[in-house]
Amino acid sequence: MRLHEYQAKEVFSEAGIPTPAAELAESVDGAVEAAESIGYPVAVKAQVHVGGRGKAGGIILADDADEAREAAEDILGMDLKGFTVERVLVEEAVDFVNELYVGVTMDRGEGKPVAMVSTRGGVNIEEVAEEDPDAIAREHVDPAFGMHPYQARKAVYDAGVDRDLARDVASILTTLYDLWDAKDGADAEINPLMVTADDEVIAADAVFNVDEDALFRQPDLAEMEEEGEFSETELERKADEYGFDYVRLSGNVGIIGNGAGLVMTTLDLVDHYGGSPANFLDVGGGAKADRIANALDMVFSDENVDAVVFNIFGGITRGDEVARGINQALGQFDEIPKPVVVRLAGTNATEGMEILNEDLVTVEQTLEDAVQRAVGYAGDAADIEEVDQ
Amino acid sequence: MSVLVDDDTRVVVQGITGGEGRFHTEQMIEYGTNVVAGAVPGKGGEEVAGVPVYDTVEGAVEAEDADASVVFVPPAFAGDACFEALGVDDLDLIVAITEGIPTQDMARVNRRLQETDTYLVGPNCPGLITPGEAKLGILPGNIFSAGNVGLVSRSGTLTYQVVDNLTQRGLGQSTAIGIGGDPIIGTSFVEALALFEQDPATDAVVMCGEIGGEDEEEAAEYIDEYMTTPVAGFIAGRTAPPGKRMGHAGAIVSGSGTGTAESKISALEGAGVPVGDTPDEVAANVEDLL
Numbered sequence: 001m002r003l004h005e006y007q008a009k010e011v012f013s014e015a016g017i018p019t020p021a022a023e024l025a026e027s028v029d030g031a032v033e034a035a036e037s038i039g040y041p042v043a044v045k046a047q048v049h050v051g052g053r054g055k056a057g058g059i060i061l062a063d064d065a066d067e068a069r070e071a072a073e074d075i076l077g078m079d080l081k082g083f084t085v086e087r088v089l090v091e092e093a094v095d096f097v098n099e100l101y102v103g104v105t106m107d108r109g110e111g112k113p114v115a116m117v118s119t120r121g122g123v124n125i126e127e128v129a130e131e132d133p134d135a136i137a138r139e140h141v142d143p144a145f146g147m148h149p150y151q152a153r154k155a156v157y158d159a160g161v162d163r164d165l166a167r168d169v170a171s172i173l174t175t176l177y178d179l180w181d182a183k184d185g186a187d188a189e190i191n192p193l194m195v196t197a198d199d200e201v202i203a204a205d206a207v208f209n210v211d212e213d214a215l216f217r218q219p220d221l222a223e224m225e226e227e228g229e230f231s232e233t234e235l236e237r238k239a240d241e242y243g244f245d246y247v248r249l250s251g252n253v254g255i256i257g258n259g260a261g262l263v264m265t266t267l268d269l270v271d272h273y274g275g276s277p278a279n280f281l282d283v284g285g286g287a288k289a290d291r292i293a294n295a296l297d298m299v300f301s302d303e304n305v306d307a308v309v310f311n312i313f314g315g316i317t318r319g320d321e322v323a324r325g326i327n328q329a330l331g332q333f334d335e336i337p338k339p340v341v342v343r344l345a346g347t348n349a350t351e352g353m354e355i356l357n358e359d360l361v362t363v364e365q366t367l368e369d370a371v372q373r374a375v376g377y378a379g380d381a382a383d384i385e386e387v388d389q
Numbered sequence: 390m391s392v393l394v395d396d397d398t399r400v401v402v403q404g405i406t407g408g409e410g411r412f413h414t415e416q417m418i419e420y421g422t423n424v425v426a427g428a429v430p431g432k433g434g435e436e437v438a439g440v441p442v443y444d445t446v447e448g449a450v451e452a453e454d455a456d457a458s459v460v461f462v463p464p465a466f467a468g469d470a471c472f473e474a475l476g477v478d479d480l481d482l483i484v485a486i487t488e489g490i491p492t493q494d495m496a497r498v499n500r501r502l503q504e505t506d507t508y509l510v511g512p513n514c515p516g517l518i519t520p521g522e523a524k525l526g527i528l529p530g531n532i533f534s535a536g537n538v539g540l541v542s543r544s545g546t547l548t549y550q551v552v553d554n555l556t557q558r559g560l561g562q563s564t565a566i567g568i569g570g571d572p573i574i575g576t577s578f579v580e581a582l583a584l585f586e587q588d589p590a591t592d593a594v595v596m597c598g599e600i601g602g603e604d605e606e607e608a609a610e611y612i613d614e615y616m617t618t619p620v621a622g623f624i625a626g627r628t629a630p631p632g633k634r635m636g637h638a639g640a641i642v643s644g645s646g647t648g649t650a651e652s653k654i655s656a657l658e659g660a661g662v663p664v665g666d667t668p669d670e671v672a673a674n675v676e677d678l679l
Contacts, residue, residue, distance in 0.1 A: 106573070109603050111495075126643075213464060214492070214493065259546025260635055260640055261542070262544060262550055264544075264599060264628075264635050265623075265625045268627045271627065280633075285527075313549045314529065315528060345549075346532060
């Protein structure tokens with residue numbers, strides 16, 4: 001789960017990390033009022049979960065009330081990469097001489113947290129990491145002990161941060177690590193950490209992503225999550241509601257399966273046999289008939305889908321439950337909206353095959369055959385659509 | 390012969406009184422696994438499927454001489470359950486089935502694991518099975534058959550699919566290990582491959598990887614340098630877009646382009662490992678290697 005910039009700044013500021021004076025606004029008038037009380041110049045910043053806001057026009061500087069009004073009018077209600085901007089953060093524009101980067105994340109290869117510092121702040125840090133890995137100082141932390149103060153100092157010195165700033169930057173890094181540790185962070189980042197002419201350091205942006213699996217013990221952060229805000233499309237919102245792992249893609253073969261690895265493999269096979277996958281949908285382990293019916297409803301609601309391949313290899317999922325769900329979902333239609341190819345294997349697959357109504361679906365015995373059949377149906381449907389147009 | 394589990398493995402089930410724990414204990418026993426004890430705080434003295442339950446793992450191991458543990462404890466408490474098992478010297482193997490354990494808990498468990506000689510398989514995994522002898526976890530026993538092909542995979546149902554393709558070609562398995570789909574796991578591909586390399590009963594190994602992380606690349610290096618047993622590979626997620634989590638918490642191609650299927654496939658092929666385009670091609674490759 002990602003916090004908004006304003007939320008992350010609240011959390012950072014409470015912990016003692018300096019942040020610019022700022023106010024959240026939901027209306028143009030509110031934004032101007034905030035700007036007036038903060039004093040100019042201000043930055044008006046869209047609060048949406050999108051990277052590269054600045055480039056996309058989601059951050060505008062304003063020197064007076066007219067400019068602040070214009071900026072708020074431009075940004076509020078705008079569409080930023082599929083998200084509608086409903087709130088802006090109006091913030092004191094920091095007059096900086098330098099931009100740094102500090103961050104904490106989990107290094108999965110090492111299985112350990114890593115604290116990072118760089119003097120190349122203010123730009124996409126992943127690009128820096130790729131072009132010039134040495135520009136980022138990294139310090140791995142033993143999770144049994146947490147970050148020792150000397151490690152924060154070492155990272156700061158290794159990064160080549162100005163000696164006059166070292167103490168302050170090390171202190172901010174230590175605070176950031178402690179927050180990350182205490183609040184089950186996935187990623188915590190300040191980019192840029194601005195340096196002013198009189199050597200003040202201020203967090204001009206803030207990123208804090210929380211480990212979803214740990215939200216149960218972070219009630220304060222869980223409360224900050226707003227319903228549906230991470231879903232880009234109506235379909236993804238629906239998937240949230242049904243509790244499916246779902247990713248929409250651009251093709252026309254709908255895919256339903258159980259288990260992440262097998263569903264990914266089914267997508268790959270659709271591609272391998274010349275089709276194009278419309279989605280990733282994992283019903284999870286032990287899905288009952290209702291859940292299966294919901295999955296079909298999901299994929300049918302995607303207008304791009306021309307055919308569906310339903311591949312279940314039952315371990316804890318039972319073939320008879322799956323078959324019942326398919327019959328239930330398809331039985332309600334006078335005419336099946338899109339052809340469905342089913343392949344059942346594993347636990348109770350034989351029972352499932354007996355239950356499946358073969359008037360409603362095409363049954364295949366192997367994964368390869370099922371995928372090829374669905375790709376064929378989808379191709380036929382696409383051809384017909386073309387003729388219709 | 391086999392790796393990690395066999396007829397003699399004596400199992401304690403942590404979380405045996407929960408729904409999943411109870412059901413899969415019955416399934417494991419039915420398969421022939423030696424489940425000798427359960428461990429659930431506050432439930433000492435009870436019985437599940439004829440198995441005595443103890444309050445602590447230590448108590449269960451002392452009383453019933455267990456040497457392996459399977460963890461079915463809910464995610465909020467599973468990290469603690471792993472620590473408890475790691476604190477008992479006589480346990481050589483811990484299999485953590487639980488999905489959704491906080492990552493920082495697993496980082497601490499992993500840190501503790503480094504201090505021991507214990508193998509931890511998982512978490513978020515289907516477990517492991519030595520066909521005809523024992524299974525620890527939730528794998529459906531009936532699809533496996535005994536043989537000389539080792540299998541290691543990050544995904545449960547993909548394991549079943551590949552096993553099915555192997556079985557269709559009459560290729561049985563020595564041991565199949567599901568190492569789990571989380572970002573931080575105990576036993577890695579490299580460790581599992583090393584076990585198969587040392588096992589005289591394993592004549593070929595199937596390795597099923599997926600997008601995310603760099604474990605497959607490390608495995609490729611290991612295979613290239615140390616392995617004499619031939620390996621056939623498969624990588625799921627060729628069509629996965631960057632930045633989207635494909636079900637498993639660990640299955641994500643990062644924005645900076647690491648963890649891609651191409652990188653993993655080329656690393657494996659560079660190590661002489663044939664990588665199949667379909668599960669059936671993987672089985673065909675194994676046939677060729679044997």
